Amino acid sequence: MAVHNTEIASFFERIADLLEIEDENPFRIRAYRNAARTIRGSTVSMSYLLKQGKDLSTLPNIGKDLAEKIQLIVETGDLPLLGEIEARTPPTLSDLLKVQGLGPKRVRLLYKELDINTLEDLRRAIQSGKIYTVKGFGEKTVKALMERINSYSTEEKRTKWLLARDIARPLLEYIKQCEGVRKVMLAGSFRRCKETVGDLDILVTAKESKKVMECISHYDEISNVVSMGSTRSTVILDCGMQVDVRVIAPESYGAALVYFTGSKPHNIELRKLAQKLGYKINEYGVFKQDKHIGGKTEEELYKKLGLNYIEPELRENTGELAAARNGSLPQLISLKDIRGDLHCHTNATDGHCTLSEMASSAREKGYEYISINDHSKRLTVTHGLDEAQLLEQIRQIDKFNAKSDDIVILKSIEVDILEDGSLDLSDSVLKELDFTVCAVHYKFNLSQQKQTERILRAMDNPYFTILAHPTGRLINQREAYEIDMQKLMMAAKQRGIILELNAQPDRLDLNEIHCKTAKELGVKLVISTDAHSQNDFDYMLCGINQARRGWLEAENVVNTRSLKELRKLLKRK
Ligand code: DGT
Ligand code: CA
Numbered sequence: 139m140a141v142h143n144t145e146i147a148s149f150f151e152r153i154a155d156l157l158e159i160e161d162e163n164p165f166r167i168r169a170y171r172n173a174a175r176t177i178r179g180s181t182v183s184m185s186y187l188l189k190q191g192k193d194l195s196t197l198p199n200i201g202k203d204l205a206e207k208i209q210l211i212v213e214t215g216d217l218p219l220l221g222e223i224e225a226r227t228p229p230t231l232s233d234l235l236k237v238q239g240l241g242p243k244r245v246r247l248l249y250k251e252l253d254i255n256t257l258e259d260l261r262r263a264i265q266s267g268k269i270y271t272v273k274g275f276g277e278k279t280v281k282a283l284m285e286r287i288n289s290y291s292t293e294e295k296r297t298k299w300l301l302a303r304d305i306a307r308p309l310l311e312y313i314k315q316c317e318g319v320r321k322v323m324l325a326g327s328f329r330r331c332k333e334t335v336g337d338l339d340i341l342v343t344a345k346e347s348k349k350v351m352e353c354i355s356h357y358d359e360i361s362n363v364v365s366m367g368s369t370r371s372t373v374i375l376d377c378g379m380q381v382d383v384r385v386i387a388p389e390s391y392g393a394a395l396v397y398f399t400g401s402k403p404h405n406i407e408l409r410k411l412a413q414k415l416g417y418k419i420n421e422y423g424v425f426k427q428d429k430h431i432g433g434k435t436e437e438e439l440y441k442k443l444g445l446n447y448i449e450p451e452l453r454e455n456t457g458e459l460a461a462a463r464n465g466s467l468p469q470l471i472s473l474k475d476i477r478g479d480l481h482c483h484t485n486a487t488d489g490h491c492t493l494s495e496m497a498s499s500a501r502e503k504g505y506e507y508i509s510i511n512d513h514s515k516r517l518t519v520t521h522g523l524d525e526a527q528l529l530e531q532i533r534q535i536d537k538f539n540a541k542s543d544d545i546v547i548l549k550s551i552e553v554d555i556l557e558d559g560s561l562d563l564s565d566s567v568l569k570e571l572d573f574t575v576c577a578v579h580y581k582f583n584l585s586q587q588k589q590t591e592r593i594l595r596a597m598d599n600p601y602f603t604i605l606a607h608p609t610g611r612l613i614n615q616r617e618a619y620e621i622d623m624q625k626l627m628m629a630a631k632q633r634g635i636i637l638e639l640n641a642q643p644d645r646l647d648l649n650e651i652h653c654k655t656a657k658e659l660g661v662k663l664v665i666s667t668d669a670h671s672q673n674d675f676d677y678m679l680c681g682i683n684q685a686r687r688g689w690l691e692a693e694n695v696v697n698t699r700s701l702k703e704l705r706k707l708l709k710r711k
């Protein structure tokens with residue numbers, strides 16, 4: 139039996155988890171995670187490629203060493219390296235990583251000091267009070283931890299959008315080549331570009347649905363068939379993702395797409411509206427007294443209801459129907475509007491690539507500008523730039539710009555907002571930069587009032603330009619810290635400060651509600667990838683998804699502007 143891509147990816151993910159707990163080199167950890175992503179997202183299996191004699195090191199994120207490891211897994215079904223790591227660090231520790239609030243550092247500490255290996259061990263240590271002997275585990279932390287453990291087992295597991303895309307991609311390619319298939323579409327929350335998706339909903343139009351279902355049942359990565367009818371089926375993939383597939387008639391395509399794209403509240407409002415107009419709508423079409431009068435395309439369905447076409451990202455029943463009726467839907471921002479990236483790291487701190495490597499990737503994207511925003515000294519004591527190092531980087535950027543005739547690198551920094559609201563570098567060096575990106579990286583647990591005051595005080599610094607990942611949340615891992623967002627936004631507006639929508643797939647910070655509020659208040663936003671390597675520029679898509687869900691238009695986002703316009707917007711009031 140051939141080894142599946144998901145199995146290979148999962149070897150690398152497990153290695154990355156455990157190395158992280160061991161506090162290994164972050165570059166190495168990232169290399170395993172990136173490789174896992176490539177493998178999961180590949181539309182052909184690694185086994186097949188190897189059989190064809192393909193050199194796997196030509197794939198993105200796969201170097202010679204990883205290519206050899208993949209080959210070993212394919213040939214033997216095993217990877218001794220994982221066994222070696224598991225011999226020193228129990229594999230169950232990676233389950234603990236999944237508990238929100240437990241990062242690798244804390245998991246390591248719990249393991250070293252109390253020999254906590256499993257969730258059950260952790261629960262017992264909390265109940266016996268032993269956990270309080272470990273540094274950093276105070277009453278508040280432990281209480282929150284217990285709540286999370288209790289909800290953990292019942293919590294449904296949702297997959298981040300980008301990973302869902304990588305899982306869906308090879309499956310869609312597979313379905314497309316099944317005999318008789320015409321169209322294949324992903325619907326559901328995936329199409330609405332939610333931050334996370336529960337399951338994948340796939341619609342297929344085909345001549346003969348039975349044959350298609352038969353073909354799908356032979357997909358290599360299915361672990362369990364939950365149900366298999368002639369027009370609908372539900373399967374679980376090896377990676378645990380559930381997939382609902384429906385085969386539909388071409389004349390119902392639009393109606394089915396609307397129905398299965400959802401959201402449910404949007405659909406309910408549509409149905410109510412249809413009733414008012416004397417129609418009935420369902421997944422098969424639009425009906426007037428049982429006569430099928432439409433539903434072939436989505437546009438047609440919306441038109442029959444007196445509505446302009448509503449983009450999937452807006453279908454949450456948060457005002458989109460009214461806007462579609464009165465012609466005031468936003469002209470949503472799209473990837474092609476983006477002209478540059480204003481949050482990028484290099485290997486001067488915790489990035490992986492040089493300044494010119496980052497610039498060349500950005501150039502390939504057709505960008506006019508990027509900025510370099512390495513960390514200031516505090517964050518990563520060993521990596522952060524001090525003032526002399528930052529001045530040296532500024533000289534390097536000047537040199538680069540003098541030679542570059544297309545892309546421009548803007549001089550910047552990701553500077554820490556210290557606990558007292560001061561910035562981590564002195565004004566005398568900050569003034570040498572084109573702008574700053576300012577962020578909270580520690581002391582997440584201040585009260586709402588204190589945290590808000592801390593950031594407001596930082597904003598009083600005239601060199602504060604952009605507030606990075608404003609809430610600090612990490613999807614499935616860490617809650618947002620408490621801040622008065624309305625207050626921060628008003629302050630940002632007054633001072634001409636820009637808020638970042640951080641596009642990292644596990645941040646997506648601001649969320650869509652914040653984006654919409656910012657737009658309404660007239661606060662400017664920037665969509666930035668926080669790229670740590672060349673491939674990370676691709677995260678811009680995730681940022682755009684989030685921005686679209688937040689009703690943003692190009693004009694709300696500063697990195698849709700030309701460099702000349704951008705420079706004006708980066709000026710403080
Ligand atoms: P998920 O999978 O939890 O991320 O969220 P969705 O939105 O993909 O939800 P899912 O997979 O349960 O169903 C896909 C779409 O099908 C959903 O957005 C709307 C539609 N749908 C499902 N069940 C119902 C229902 O009972 N009534 C209506 N009107 N629509 C439904
Ligand atoms: Ca779904």
Ligand code: CA
Binds near residue numbers: 326338339382
């Ligand atoms: Ca579903």
